[in-house]
Amino acid sequence: MEFSLETALPxxxxxxxxxxxxxxxxxxxxxxxxxxxxxxxPFDIVGHLIHxxxxxxxxxxxxxxxxxxxxxxxxxxxFAMLQESRGKSLNQLLNTFAELRAANLRRLEAxxxxxxxxxxxxxxxxxxxxxxxxxxxxxxxxxxNHLSQIARVMGHQYAEAVGPWAEYLPxxxxxxx
Amino acid sequence: MEFSLETALPxxxxxxxxxxxxxxxxxxxxxxxxxxxxxxxPFDIVGHLIHxxxxxxxxxxxxxxxxxxxxxxxxxxxFAMLQESRGKSLNQLLNTFAELRAANLRRLEAxxxxxxxxxxxxxxxxxxxxxxxxxxxxxxxxxxNHLSQIARVMGHQYAEAVGPWAEYLPxxxxxxx
Numbered sequence: 001m002e003f004s005l006e007t008a009l010p011x012x013x014x015x016x017x018x019x020x021x022x023x024x025x026x027x028x029x030x031x032x033x034x035x036x037x038x039x040x041x042p043f044d045i046v047g048h049l050i051h052x053x054x055x056x057x058x059x060x061x062x063x064x065x066x067x068x069x070x071x072x073x074x075x076x077x078x079f080a081m082l083q084e085s086r087g088k089s090l091n092q093l094l095n096t097f098a099e100l101r102a103a104n105l106r107r108l109e110a111x112x113x114x115x116x117x118x119x120x121x122x123x124x125x126x127x128x129x130x131x132x133x134x135x136x137x138x139x140x141x142x143x144x145n146h147l148s149q150i151a152r153v154m155g156h157q158y159a160e161a162v163g164p165w166a167e168y169l170p171x172x173x174x175x176x177x
Numbered sequence: 178m179e180f181s182l183e184t185a186l187p188x189x190x191x192x193x194x195x196x197x198x199x200x201x202x203x204x205x206x207x208x209x210x211x212x213x214x215x216x217x218x219p220f221d222i223v224g225h226l227i228h229x230x231x232x233x234x235x236x237x238x239x240x241x242x243x244x245x246x247x248x249x250x251x252x253x254x255x256f257a258m259l260q261e262s263r264g265k266s267l268n269q270l271l272n273t274f275a276e277l278r279a280a281n282l283r284r285l286e287a288x289x290x291x292x293x294x295x296x297x298x299x300x301x302x303x304x305x306x307x308x309x310x311x312x313x314x315x316x317x318x319x320x321x322n323h324l325s326q327i328a329r330v331m332g333h334q335y336a337e338a339v340g341p342w343a344e345y346l347p348x349x350x351x352x353x354x
Contacts, residue, residue, distance in 0.1 A: 080188035134340035163311035
């Protein structure tokens with residue numbers, strides 16, 4: 001599928017509600033557990049999504065529109081949330097994420113982008129030449145990637161509890177390899 | 178984490194709301210797309226979850242409680258939903274799944290299972306000896322596994338649209354290997 005705002009926006013709009021429906025009533029034994037040292041819990045992942053709303057997607061969109069590929073993006077800090085989330089509750093993070101996402105989608109819609117704009121070039125500090133459509137498609141897949149990760153991290157907590165069924169659960173058998 | 182109803186029930190309760198928040202407003206270009214021949218779309222996956230509510234989890238629970246491992250489970254038909262879902266809308270399937278899940282959790286709670294019950298043995302037609310706790314833990318991980326799959330299937334639709342970013346998205350780069 002090619003990138004379009006018509007397909008991207010419904011996913012970007014749904015993610016905060018998905019996270020809330022999924023995580024807001026779960027005990028911390030699910031939401032604070034990770035897959036081992038230096039891996040992320042669902043709590044950490046929501047913090048990471050917040051940091052993306054604050055510093056990544058819309059800032060890079062506006063940089064492309066203002067400067068094209070003449071200025072590289074500011075590198076994204078993948079670990080900033082470990083500090084920023086400290087002392088907060090998961091429900092605080094879920095609310096913050098929902099507010100920031102809604103505000104960013106208003107910023108995006110206010111730009112009234114046309115299909116031609118999605119070819120406008122930008123420069124990624126490591127990947128090199130990219131374009132606006134690729135950036136916005138990545139915003140969508142980044143959400144989906146972390147939803148998939150949350151499922152995997154929680155499933156991992158029951159990896160032993162399922163006994164012989166692990167063999168039938170690709171999420172567990174793949175993670176074991 | 179060991180299996181317990183206290184950890185399992187909140188996940189089992191949340192899945193219908195997660196699916197609704199995620200899928201009910203998405204265009205069919207997301208919900209009806211799969212990963213290629215003989216793979217499942219989000220629509221197919223919701224149908225598969227419905228079939229599990231109808232024929233798998235609680236029927237096997239009751240079989241274990243009534244007959245232990247003296248009778249093997251009825252094999253689960255992983256493709257039944259391809260017929261059963263035909264002609265239905267995704268929102269009809271989401272409603273059906275939510276109703277069946279709620280009814281099954283009422284059946285489960287009415288059993289007033291105690292930790293000792295989770296060791297009661299059952300017999301899987303292929304995996305052999307299992308127990309009730311493993312069956313119920315598998316119900317949880319099966320939900321999570323299919324939520325992860327839905328994310329992956331939808332992400333796959335934008336695999337080309339993200340351009341060079343595919344390298345940073347484990348969901349896409351893993352699927353390519």
